[in-house]
Amino acid sequence: xxxxxxxxxxxxxxxxxxxxxxxxxxxxxxxxxxxxxxxxxxxxxxxxxxxxxxxxxxxxxxxxxxxxxxxxxxxxxxxxxxxxxxxxxxxxxxxxxxxxxxxxxxxxxxxxxx
Amino acid sequence: xxxxxxxxxxxxxxxxxxxxxxxxxxxxxxxxxxxxxxxxxxxxxxxxxxxxxxxxxxxxxxxxxxxxxxxxxxxxxxxxxxxxxxxxxxxxxxxxxxxxxxxxxxxxxxxxxxx
Numbered sequence: 001x002x003x004x005x006x007x008x009x010x011x012x013x014x015x016x017x018x019x020x021x022x023x024x025x026x027x028x029x030x031x032x033x034x035x036x037x038x039x040x041x042x043x044x045x046x047x048x049x050x051x052x053x054x055x056x057x058x059x060x061x062x063x064x065x066x067x068x069x070x071x072x073x074x075x076x077x078x079x080x081x082x083x084x085x086x087x088x089x090x091x092x093x094x095x096x097x098x099x100x101x102x103x104x105x106x107x108x109x110x111x112x113x114x
Numbered sequence: 115x116x117x118x119x120x121x122x123x124x125x126x127x128x129x130x131x132x133x134x135x136x137x138x139x140x141x142x143x144x145x146x147x148x149x150x151x152x153x154x155x156x157x158x159x160x161x162x163x164x165x166x167x168x169x170x171x172x173x174x175x176x177x178x179x180x181x182x183x184x185x186x187x188x189x190x191x192x193x194x195x196x197x198x199x200x201x202x203x204x205x206x207x208x209x210x211x212x213x214x215x216x217x218x219x220x221x222x223x224x225x226x227x228x229x
Contacts, residue, residue, distance in 0.1 A: 004156070041222070043220040045220075101170060102147075106156045107156070
């Protein structure tokens with residue numbers, strides 16, 4: 001059974017710092033992995049999607065890496081800003097033949113202080 | 115382009131009552147998913163529609179939950195009778211079928227509180 005774990009559960013950093021959020025999963029047989037952002041009271045916004053054959057994806061100040069064999073992904077945020085404060089969620093999509101459902105971690109709540 | 119919408123945004127009901135949640139996916143999205151997050155836990159998958167057909171309902175907790183998607187457009191999720199442990203946030207997501215990098219677009223969620 002696939003399980004997704006995110007560490008740390010919460011993180012507070014001063015503005016301008018670079019930071020890394022971690023995600024691990026127990027079954028390496030995944031189709032892809034996504035990082036989402038959730039603001040309080042809002043839905044989830046997809047940030048980056050990494051296919052199982054890829055090693056990393058970049059979008060602006062965000063960089064996500066994937067090491068499928070070790071069951072790990074990291075989300076790197078450069079030069080953090082107060083507007084980055086949100087909950088960040090990692091989700092894996094199991095193999096193609098298991099449909100499109102996503103399996104989520106519990107999230108990391110990020111607070112960036114001005 | 116309108117995003118995924120959900121109604122109501124909040125619902126407070128008493129144990130034993132019935133509640134129906136609605137999700138309107140992005141136009142043209144044949145995939146529709148229901149997820150929920152109960153307090154202190156991770157978001158969990160409930161079920162997946164492709165058009166009006168249930169593709170995967172392995173996450174539905176019990177037979178008090180009934181999901182429908184008549185005509186392959188909007189979907190409803192009915193909880194009858196509601197129990198205390200059903201409290202949480204119910205999310206709906208939609209995506210296009212047969213896209214290699216399928217991204218699911220999430221709605222804002224319905225916050226359900228069962229007293």
